[in-house]
Amino acid sequence: MSSTRAAGLEYHEARAFYAAEAGGEAALAQLKIALQDGYLSEQELADIAPPSLEGFNYDSFAVERQGQAVVEHITDGPYSGLYALTQNVDVFSLAGDGTGTVSGVVLRAKAQAIPIFQFGVFFEEDLEATNGPPMEFIGRVHSNGNIYLSSNNAWYREMITTPNKVFHDRKDFHTVYDGVFINDASGTEVMLDFDSRSHAGPEAFKAESCAKFDCRLQTDAFGVDSLELPLPDGVPAYELVRVRETGDGDSEREVKFAWNADTYVTVDLTDMRTKGEVCGAGGSNINPDATTGTLQLAALDPVLPGETVRFQVLAVDCDAFEASVTVMSDGSTIMDTNLNNTCLFVITIPSATDELAIQVIEAGGGVSGVAYWYNLQSIADDSDTPWPAIGIERGGGKEVPAADDLCKIFPWEWSSYYDGREAEMKDVLNIDIAQLSAWVAGADARVMELVYIEFVTPSDIGSYPSATRDMM
Numbered sequence: 001m002s003s004t005r006a007a008g009l010e011y012h013e014a015r016a017f018y019a020a021e022a023g024g025e026a027a028l029a030q031l032k033i034a035l036q037d038g039y040l041s042e043q044e045l046a047d048i049a050p051p052s053l054e055g056f057n058y059d060s061f062a063v064e065r066q067g068q069a070v071v072e073h074i075t076d077g078p079y080s081g082l083y084a085l086t087q088n089v090d091v092f093s094l095a096g097d098g099t100g101t102v103s104g105v106v107l108r109a110k111a112q113a114i115p116i117f118q119f120g121v122f123f124e125e126d127l128e129a130t131n132g133p134p135m136e137f138i139g140r141v142h143s144n145g146n147i148y149l150s151s152n153n154a155w156y157r158e159m160i161t162t163p164n165k166v167f168h169d170r171k172d173f174h175t176v177y178d179g180v181f182i183n184d185a186s187g188t189e190v191m192l193d194f195d196s197r198s199h200a201g202p203e204a205f206k207a208e209s210c211a212k213f214d215c216r217l218q219t220d221a222f223g224v225d226s227l228e229l230p231l232p233d234g235v236p237a238y239e240l241v242r243v244r245e246t247g248d249g250d251s252e253r254e255v256k257f258a259w260n261a262d263t264y265v266t267v268d269l270t271d272m273r274t275k276g277e278v279c280g281a282g283g284s285n286i287n288p289d290a291t292t293g294t295l296q297l298a299a300l301d302p303v304l305p306g307e308t309v310r311f312q313v314l315a316v317d318c319d320a321f322e323a324s325v326t327v328m329s330d331g332s333t334i335m336d337t338n339l340n341n342t343c344l345f346v347i348t349i350p351s352a353t354d355e356l357a358i359q360v361i362e363a364g365g366g367v368s369g370v371a372y373w374y375n376l377q378s379i380a381d382d383s384d385t386p387w388p389a390i391g392i393e394r395g396g397g398k399e400v401p402a403a404d405d406l407c408k409i410f411p412w413e414w415s416s417y418y419d420g421r422e423a424e425m426k427d428v429l430n431i432d433i434a435q436l437s438a439w440v441a442g443a444d445a446r447v448m449e450l451v452y453i454e455f456v457t458p459s460d461i462g463s464y465p466s467a468t469r470d471m472m
Contacts, residue, residue, distance in 0.1 A: 016103035023093030060094035084112040152179035165196035185214035261452035276383030279407035293369025298434035306351035318343035322363040408435040
């Protein structure tokens with residue numbers, strides 16, 4: 001009799017344990033759904049409910065946030081190297097049956113939201129990359145759909161991931177070109193010559209990817225998860241990056257970066273002015289035209305003949321930085337100085353200077369190189385150059401940069417580079433992080449966390465004045 005009773009007790013305990021475990025699994029499934037918009041609210045946690053299992057009840061069931069969300073670097077898996085906003089969550093599930101037998105489980109889960117702008121390319125559906133002109137892509141590539149790669153001249157320098165398949169082919173018709181290269185972990189370019197069809201089994205694909213690319217091409221064979229976009233039901237993916245619109249409802253306003261940005265910049269190419277009008281006296285040349293060596297140097301003021309200009313060595317520990325600085329004007333040395341526990345220095349540029357060169361050599365053989373500014377005489381007075389109006393909006397009591405600072409942080413550049421595919425020059429608005437950091441200077445009211453930029457363009461180039469068309 002005792003053995004029969006013991007067996008019956010173990011049977012009920014096992015059933016209660018599995019019921020409690022089922023409650024925990026149900027909570028995790030609901031937690032995953034709640035995280036689809038990238039945010040976990042208290043109401044969403046409270047709405048997570050236990051499953052309905054015949055013969056069992058859940059006397060205690062709760063999903064509770066543990067501490068505040070923190071930024072963490074992902075250290076393993078297909079998204080290793082990225083950072084995530086991580087919220088620790090505890091799940092408590094206590095199940096009982098009609099005999100009075102109870103069992104409970106406690107699960108600790110990490111609810112992670114991975115910002116998608118860490119990817120160079122992020123596709124919600126199938127991604128097809130079949131470039132014609134040469135393409136070197138530096139940045140991670142992810143698609144929630146399949147990925148199709150076929151090219152004579154494509155180089156991918158970082159991870160490629162998908163929860164589906166990779167096909168070495170075009171999507172629309174069968175064409176395979178053997179010019180797709182993916183870097184391995186050491187930076188060696190390795191040609192892609194297999195895909196999810198040639199190596200259909202998970203283990204075969206994993207083995208080939210790891211042998212060729214150090215596992216830097218990952219598919220469902222690696223168990224890659226889909227990355228859900230932070231979108232409510234019924235809101236298309238492209239709404240994330242669209243501009244503000246007067247017809248936006250609550251759903252769009254909740255998820256659009258344009259509505260959630262603390263800094264909204266408008267570049268209005270239908271409102272062409274002069275550089276002097278837009279930028280004031282501070283909108284002149286500030287970035288070096290060329291650098292050598294490992295030197296990263298930024299001017300914190302316009303680099304103009306006859307002006308006193310502040311310079312800063314970047315990517316160093318300023319409090320411990322020691323270096324020699326030599327300044328040359330048109331090939332002649334005009335200043336030698338030493339930096340001791342600082343990375344800032346000031347130069348008064350002679351009024352006749354056309355080429356400025358600054359050499360920095362760090363003590364102990366660290367940072368060294370030369371930064372050059374050319375044609376300073378020709379840009380000394382470019383205040384009449386056509387320039388788009390640049391506006392900025394900041395809410396919540398945030399400080400707005402003055403016109404000259406705004407043009408330093410967001411410098412406009414006509415005909416910045418040649419686009420081989422479109423066979424035309426491209427104009428660019430840059431974001432100068434060094435200038436932004438110098439302007440913020442530790443002031444909380446100046447910090448920019450999410451910047452959204454809207455370009456307002458005319459319907460055709462004929463709408464521009466002739467002076468503007470000449471710049472394009």
